[in-house]
Amino acid sequence: MRDFLSRVVLWRLARRLPPSSASAALGDLEEDYGRRLALAGRLRAGLWLIREARSLDRAYRRHDRFKPGIAEPKGRFMLGDDVRHAWRRIAGHPARTLPCIALLGLGIGLATAMFSVVDSVMFRPAPFPHPEQLVEVGFSRAEPDVMEAWRATGMFQAVESARTASFQTADSAAGTSSASGRRLARRRASCGVSSSGRGSHSWRSASSPAGSAAGWSRADWPRFSTASARGTRSSGSAYWGRSP
Amino acid sequence: VPGTSPSSAPPGSLGEFETLLLLAVLHLTEQRQEAYGSALREEIAARTGRAVPRGSIYITLDRLEEKGLLASREAGASVARGNRPKRLFKVTAAGVRAVKASVTALALMQRGLESVLGRI
Numbered sequence: 001m002r003d004f005l006s007r008v009v010l011w012r013l014a015r016r017l018p019p020s021s022a023s024a025a026l027g028d029l030e031e032d033y034g035r036r037l038a039l040a041g042r043l044r045a046g047l048w049l050i051r052e053a054r055s056l057d058r059a060y061r062r063h064d065r066f067k068p069g070i071a072e073p074k075g076r077f078m079l080g081d082d083v084r085h086a087w088r089r090i091a092g093h094p095a096r097t098l099p100c101i102a103l104l105g106l107g108i109g110l111a112t113a114m115f116s117v118v119d120s121v122m123f124r125p126a127p128f129p130h131p132e133q134l135v136e137v138g139f140s141r142a143e144p145d146v147m148e149a150w151r152a153t154g155m156f157q158a159v160e161s162a163r164t165a166s167f168q169t170a171d172s173a174a175g176t177s178s179a180s181g182r183r184l185a186r187r188r189a190s191c192g193v194s195s196s197g198r199g200s201h202s203w204r205s206a207s208s209p210a211g212s213a214a215g216w217s218r219a220d221w222p223r224f225s226t227a228s229a230r231g232t233r234s235s236g237s238a239y240w241g242r243s244p
Numbered sequence: 245v246p247g248t249s250p251s252s253a254p255p256g257s258l259g260e261f262e263t264l265l266l267l268a269v270l271h272l273t274e275q276r277q278e279a280y281g282s283a284l285r286e287e288i289a290a291r292t293g294r295a296v297p298r299g300s301i302y303i304t305l306d307r308l309e310e311k312g313l314l315a316s317r318e319a320g321a322s323v324a325r326g327n328r329p330k331r332l333f334k335v336t337a338a339g340v341r342a343v344k345a346s347v348t349a350l351a352l353m354q355r356g357l358e359s360v361l362g363r364i
Contacts, residue, residue: 002326010326021302024318027328028281029298034324052298059299 005046006033009053016057025056133157258313258346261296264288265304266313266343269333278320280330281305305333313339 010026017025029052037045062081090097125131135156150159258266268287272279285301288294308314315336318329335343354361 021306023328024281024331025298025302027321027325027330030326030328031322031324032282055297056299056302059297059303063299063303 002030003042006030006049009049013053013057017060021060029053029056258342261300261304262308262313263343263346264292265301265308266335266339267347269314269335270340270343273334278330279333280320284333305331308339309333311338312336313342 010030013029014022014026029049032052033045033049036048039045040048058081126134147159147161150156265284265288268284268291269279271287271291272283277283281298281301284305285296285298288296305314305316309316313336314333316331316333318331320330320332321327354364
């Protein structure tokens with residue numbers, strides 16, 4: 001019973017089966033297909049034929065794979081078999097699989113976090129011109145007289161403070177937080193160089209005298225200042241001095 | 245024997261599916277029917293209710309022939325088969341001995357278990 005479908009399927013299968021078994025196996029398949037065609041119709045018989053041909057092909061491929069001395073033919077990838085096998089193992093032992101996946105995820109997350117910290121702390125230089133000259137000279141509230149005292153020592157070209165700050169934007173105060181509002185808050189915070197009035201913050205732009213004198217620009221500060229649009233205030237300031 | 249795992253089968257012993265297949269060939273031969281791939285598959289399905297994959301049948305038949313427990317010849321090409329011959333099998337004397345040993349081993353093992361297994 002040779003129609004187009006059976007010809008194509010059997011032709012493909014004939015190329016894959018070992019010659020010793022191909023003739024009889026294909027004859028059996030074609031005979032059974034003819035019987036099924038008469039009983040079940042063309043569509044069902046066609047689907048059955050495709051299924052049987054795939055099953056036969058897979059069985060021989062699996063058989064050849066474990067036969068000693070037989071190399072995998074070129075162009076035939078067993079990835080599908082491997083994936084199917086892996087899926088069956090996973091589905092068969094969920095209680096064993098889930099802890100493994102969780103542990104794997106934890107390990108990858110931990111390694112990523114560690115690398116991120118090491119990368120930013122040790123490998124990447126600070127985003128300043130001549131970062132090797134930058135030193136941290138203290139960490140407390142940025143009192144103006146303390147700052148002045150540091151400046152007066154003459155040990156540094158400049159002494160400035162950077163503050164972790166947050167803003168209450170108009171959006172967040174009104175109970176909304178639009179994306180543009182959050183962006184604005186971040187941008188302002190990222191250039192925040194505070195020379196610190198007592199209890200208040202005076203924000204300077206890049207063209208401020210202190211900033212210019214220190215040779216720092218507005219773009220120098222983003223890594224030392226962060227902000228959120230949640231309306232909270234943080235309390236620490238770091239003093240940064242630039243050595244001569 | 246030291247170094248021998250308890251699960252290793254003695255040489256010449258049959259697996260369950262090999263035994264089934266040899267018995268199916270014997271049945272078809274006894275009924276004077278042709279014992280070839282499709283017929284064997286139907287015989288096993290009819291007697292055990294198991295739908296055996298087609299590939300398993302041919303691969304096991306090849307293996308049994310390699311072991312010398314089956315012999316085959318080609319005959320019966322027809323238009324319905326695309327002018328391809330059937331591969332007809334018969335059980336050799338060694339095959340009959342192997343089946344007998346396998347079936348006997350099973351019978352001996354189930355003896356005394358009628359209360360659990362019932363009469364088969």
